[in-house]
Amino acid sequence: MENQNSCKLLIDLHIKFLRQFLFQAPKNFVFYEYTRPTILFFMISGLDILNALNVLSSEEKLGICDWIYSQQVKLKPENDIEELRKCGFYGSRTSTVKDCDNENLSQLNVGNLAMTYSSLCTLIILGDDLSRVNRINTLKAVKYLQNENGSFLSSVVCGENDMRFVYCAMVICYILNGFSYINIEKTIQFISQSVHYDGGIGLKPNLEAHGGSSFCGIASLFLMDQLETALTSIQMKNLKRWLIFRQQSGFQGRPNKDVDTCYSFWIGATLKIMGMFSYVNWEENKNSILLCQNTITGGFSKCSHTEVDLLHTYFGLYGLSFMNITGLNEMHSALNISMRAYEHLKVLHNLYKTNSYW
Numbered sequence: 001m002e003n004q005n006s007c008k009l010l011i012d013l014h015i016k017f018l019r020q021f022l023f024q025a026p027k028n029f030v031f032y033e034y035t036r037p038t039i040l041f042f043m044i045s046g047l048d049i050l051n052a053l054n055v056l057s058s059e060e061k062l063g064i065c066d067w068i069y070s071q072q073v074k075l076k077p078e079n080d081i082e083e084l085r086k087c088g089f090y091g092s093r094t095s096t097v098k099d100c101d102n103e104n105l106s107q108l109n110v111g112n113l114a115m116t117y118s119s120l121c122t123l124i125i126l127g128d129d130l131s132r133v134n135r136i137n138t139l140k141a142v143k144y145l146q147n148e149n150g151s152f153l154s155s156v157v158c159g160e161n162d163m164r165f166v167y168c169a170m171v172i173c174y175i176l177n178g179f180s181y182i183n184i185e186k187t188i189q190f191i192s193q194s195v196h197y198d199g200g201i202g203l204k205p206n207l208e209a210h211g212g213s214s215f216c217g218i219a220s221l222f223l224m225d226q227l228e229t230a231l232t233s234i235q236m237k238n239l240k241r242w243l244i245f246r247q248q249s250g251f252q253g254r255p256n257k258d259v260d261t262c263y264s265f266w267i268g269a270t271l272k273i274m275g276m277f278s279y280v281n282w283e284e285n286k287n288s289i290l291l292c293q294n295t296i297t298g299g300f301s302k303c304s305h306t307e308v309d310l311l312h313t314y315f316g317l318y319g320l321s322f323m324n325i326t327g328l329n330e331m332h333s334a335l336n337i338s339m340r341a342y343e344h345l346k347v348l349h350n351l352y353k354t355n356s357y358w
């Protein structure tokens with residue numbers, strides 16, 4: 001669709017675009033049924049970037065929190081490792097998984113690190129106090145999902161195992177103050193072994209470097225407070241070079257690939273964490289993202305000739321927030337939530353530490 005007025009960020013239109021997904025999703029979202037907390041997270045955190053959480057009433061916010069808690073795995077016997085591995089939050093009460101070896105295997109009541117991550121972030125953004133989170137069992141699930149090589153299995157049902165779930169595990173541990181539950185040394189080793197020879201970080205050792213996995217690796221090291229020591233100075237230098245060379249106008253995810261709106265987040269956030277964002281050409285990056293803004297429906301697309309979608313809307317707005325655009329909240333680059341939500345988390349940490357609850 002031809003974009004007009006593409007240089008101006010149409011904040012009100014994007015608020016409308018995001019809010020409409022809250023209670024009515026498009027038909028094709030049925031394929032993403034098993035990732036409902038992630039869809040919810042994009043909507044809620046997207047509204048937070050736009051400083052627009054006030055479009056939700058208190059009742060709506062409470063209703064969303066109640067729904068998230070209804071997806072939490074109920075208490076299991078604490079000494080049964082196989083049961084504990086299923087703890088955390090799940091994605092849907094109705095869906096099955098069709099893309100793994102055991103076709104139509106049910107995901108019912110089985111936690112998943114990505115869904116737990118999305119659920120906890122959304123609760124914090126909405127101002128919840130996390131008092132209903134089964135903290136110990138959730139952290140034990142993370143502990144028992146860690147593999148011998150330091151990576152994490154996403155779930156006991158059709159689990160995947162790569163840098164994405166290292167990041168989810170690190171955010172869960174950060175939010176719930178639970179780094180003592182995991183083997184940090186092995187996690188660091190997995191990340192450092194995934195540094196590719198061209199400088200970026202792959203999803204696993206010996207895989208091609210990628211913007212998304214580079215973010216997951218570096219944000220994980222930052223959250224563990226290991227960014228300064230985990231990689232060698234040569235690895236850090238090569239990584240910075242690899243990241244900054246991904247800017248064309250906006251950013252590409254890998255060498256020789258087209259520019260894609262979401263990499264203004266994946267690469268941009270990694271550069272922010274590493275203190276390198278001042279080397280980005282802000283004007284070109286901003287214009288590249290705004291070219292993908294739909295000025296009629298709201299939302300952002302992957303590139304200027306494709307349809308808008310929720311993921312690229314979220315990461316497009318996030319990428320723009322790094323460039324001090326009026327009307328957008330300041331975001332925490334590693335946690336993937338606003339600084340406002342991060343301040344709320346800090347209050348919770350102080351409260352629970354003072355009460356010796358955590």
Ligand SMILES: [Zn+2]
Binds near residue numbers: 261262263302
């Ligand atoms: Zn993309």
